[in-house]
Amino acid sequence: MVNQVLLKISNIDVFHGTFQALWDISIEVRTGEMLALIGSNTSGKTTLMDTISGLLHPVKGMMEFNGVDITCLDPYQIVELGITQVPEGRRIFPDMTVLDNLMIGSYCSCARSTRKQNLIRVYELFPKLEERRKQIAKTLSGGEQQMLAIGRGLMADPKLMLIDEMSLGLAPIIIDELFKALKKIRERGITILFVEQNVKRTLEEADKAYIFENGRVTLSGSSAELYEKKQVKKAYFGIDECEI
Amino acid sequence: MNDILTPILMGIMLGGLYALISLGLSLLFGVMRFINLAHGDFVILGSYLGYGILTYFGFDPVIGLVISVPLMFGLGFLIQKYLMSRAFEVSSDTPLIIAFGLSLIIQNANQIAWTPLSRGINTGYSNASFFIGSLQFPVVYLLDLLVGILVMLLLREFLTRTYLGRAITAASQDKKAAELMGINSKRVYGYAFAIAMALTAIGGVFLGMTFPFTPTSGISFLTIAFGTVIIGGLGSMWGTFIGGIILGVMQTLGGYFFGPASQMLVVYLIVLIILAVRPQGLFGR
Ligand SMILES: Nc1ncnc2c1ncn2[C@@H]1O[C@H](COP(=O)(O)OP(=O)(O)OP(=O)(O)O)[C@@H](O)[C@H]1O
Ligand SMILES: [Mg+2]
Numbered sequence: 001m002v003n004q005v006l007l008k009i010s011n012i013d014v015f016h017g018t019f020q021a022l023w024d025i026s027i028e029v030r031t032g033e034m035l036a037l038i039g040s041n042t043s044g045k046t047t048l049m050d051t052i053s054g055l056l057h058p059v060k061g062m063m064e065f066n067g068v069d070i071t072c073l074d075p076y077q078i079v080e081l082g083i084t085q086v087p088e089g090r091r092i093f094p095d096m097t098v099l100d101n102l103m104i105g106s107y108c109s110c111a112r113s114t115r116k117q118n119l120i121r122v123y124e125l126f127p128k129l130e131e132r133r134k135q136i137a138k139t140l141s142g143g144e145q146q147m148l149a150i151g152r153g154l155m156a157d158p159k160l161m162l163i164d165e166m167s168l169g170l171a172p173i174i175i176d177e178l179f180k181a182l183k184k185i186r187e188r189g190i191t192i193l194f195v196e197q198n199v200k201r202t203l204e205e206a207d208k209a210y211i212f213e214n215g216r217v218t219l220s221g222s223s224a225e226l227y228e229k230k231q232v233k234k235a236y237f238g239i240d241e242c243e244i
Numbered sequence: 245m246n247d248i249l250t251p252i253l254m255g256i257m258l259g260g261l262y263a264l265i266s267l268g269l270s271l272l273f274g275v276m277r278f279i280n281l282a283h284g285d286f287v288i289l290g291s292y293l294g295y296g297i298l299t300y301f302g303f304d305p306v307i308g309l310v311i312s313v314p315l316m317f318g319l320g321f322l323i324q325k326y327l328m329s330r331a332f333e334v335s336s337d338t339p340l341i342i343a344f345g346l347s348l349i350i351q352n353a354n355q356i357a358w359t360p361l362s363r364g365i366n367t368g369y370s371n372a373s374f375f376i377g378s379l380q381f382p383v384v385y386l387l388d389l390l391v392g393i394l395v396m397l398l399l400r401e402f403l404t405r406t407y408l409g410r411a412i413t414a415a416s417q418d419k420k421a422a423e424l425m426g427i428n429s430k431r432v433y434g435y436a437f438a439i440a441m442a443l444t445a446i447g448g449v450f451l452g453m454t455f456p457f458t459p460t461s462g463i464s465f466l467t468i469a470f471g472t473v474i475i476g477g478l479g480s481m482w483g484t485f486i487g488g489i490i491l492g493v494m495q496t497l498g499g500y501f502f503g504p505a506s507q508m509l510v511v512y513l514i515v516l517i518i519l520a521v522r523p524q525g526l527f528g529r
Binding site for chain 1: 404407410411413414417418420421422423424425426427428
């Protein structure tokens with residue numbers, strides 16, 4: 001299973017109306033990997049996530065998941081196949097309880113039979129969610145809302161999880177906690193593709209990364225490789241090589 | 245004292261009817277952010293269905309709901325699937341224009357089918373009355389209130405407890421997130437439209453037992469439903485119910501203090517004031 005290509009994106013172009021947001025993107029995600037997308041604001045990371053999730057469709061190119069052509073599928077079909085997204089801004093259902101939010105996570109028919117078991121696992125991962133299961137979701141703190149968003153994603157029993165800007169606006173101590181949770185999720189055999197703004201942190205956590213600029217992939221490679229690359233240092237750490 | 249109690253109690257019962265005919269409008273707005281301009285005509289279509297079932301088959305119109313509710317449910321599903329879903333993809337104005345067109349079509353079809361004459365649904369209990377103390381009220385008004393409460397509670401239970409209901413609620417709170425959770429928004433919208441139409445079938449029958457109606461009455465009841473939903477806050481079922489009661493009481497009290505001719509004027513002035521002070525409605529988010 002490991003090292004088999006799980007998601008293969010080949011040369012896709014994606015538009016928002018008449019505006020082209022992604023240009024000729026090709027990405028490979030292997031089973032068991034933790035892969036990151038890095039890029040400045042508006043470089044197209046969320047657009048790629050939404051395209052994989054079926055909210056947007058490429059006008060050119062192809063996407064394959066587990067050998068299935070998913071290029072033209074709708075979001076609910078993508079979820080059935082085992083891809084869930086934890087969206088940017090968390091987007092929990094504000095007026096529902098924590099438990100109802102989690103239940104909606106297991107809406108797809110692929111996750112109904114394993115719902116009980118998944119709920120137990122989510123509570124193991126985030127005991128706070130169990131304590132607060134009857135609380136209305138919008139009254140949770142930012143960190144708890146992010147835990148809920150991740151928990152809700154896990155309820156769909158995914159093979160691949162797309163996580164968009166998980167740490168946005170959260171305290172470092174909570175970010176640490178969330179990354180620990182991602183490690184445990186990964187140990188369960190779930191492949192993770194995530195977007196982050198903090199380059200240093202991202203390269204520490206991910207096995208591999210793709211760097212986006214203006215809708216194009218400009219660099220990619222293992223985290224260790226990227227860490228040493230001059231462009232990355234200059235662009236994201238604001239330092240020249242000789243300073244290290 | 246007893247004098248003013250009569251309009252207040254009448255207003256509360258009337259409010260039950262107003263809530264009943266507004267729930268569908270509120271649901272569709274909550275789920276799809278769509279203001280259904282044909283809502284009033286759907287309600288009147290429901291009244292004619294009840295009238296027709298009574299006149300031609302002799303069924304009590306409340307029992308006739310067994311036929312008209314599934315009929316309107318199916319019609320709603322088809323309208324959403326074949327007309328509205330495409331319109332939503334074009335722009336947010338397109339569904340409004342289509343709804344307006346539907347409104348005209350239903351009005352004219354009703355004129356052809358039933359003539360422009362005023363009709364009413366008259367059953368054995370239409371003229372019966374009951375007493376609270378020494379005050380006398382029509383039984384139909386009590387039914388309006390009870391059915392209004394019952395349908396609102398059932399709808400709420402459906403939306404919070406059932407699988408489909410939760411999907412509809414989720415889509416109304418955040419469409420993108422709902423889709424990412426595997427909810428097929430097209431299907432959910434189809435059911436929401438169907439349920440909204442089924443609700444108009446119920447509302448229409450009780451409206452037809454309470455007031456006379458003509459093929460063009462839809463517009464005045466659309467206005468009342470707007471008022472109800474605006475007061476209560478669009479998309480909230482409890483809010484819609486309370487909104488109906490407030491509107492009903494305002495109307496009867498307006499009539500009591502300023503005469504029947506100005507009762508609706510009072511209502512619309514109050515709606516206007518509420519809109520100015522609290523645009524999201526009294527119970528809106
Ligand atoms: N709905 C939309 N309509 C039109 N243009 C859009 C839309 N969504 C995004 N864009 C544009 O597409 C480009 C990529 O946006 P995207 O949200 O994918 O960037 P991002 O890398 O996720 O940025 P951020 O780090 O701010 O989240 C931007 O130029 C943005 O303005
Ligand atoms: Mg983004």
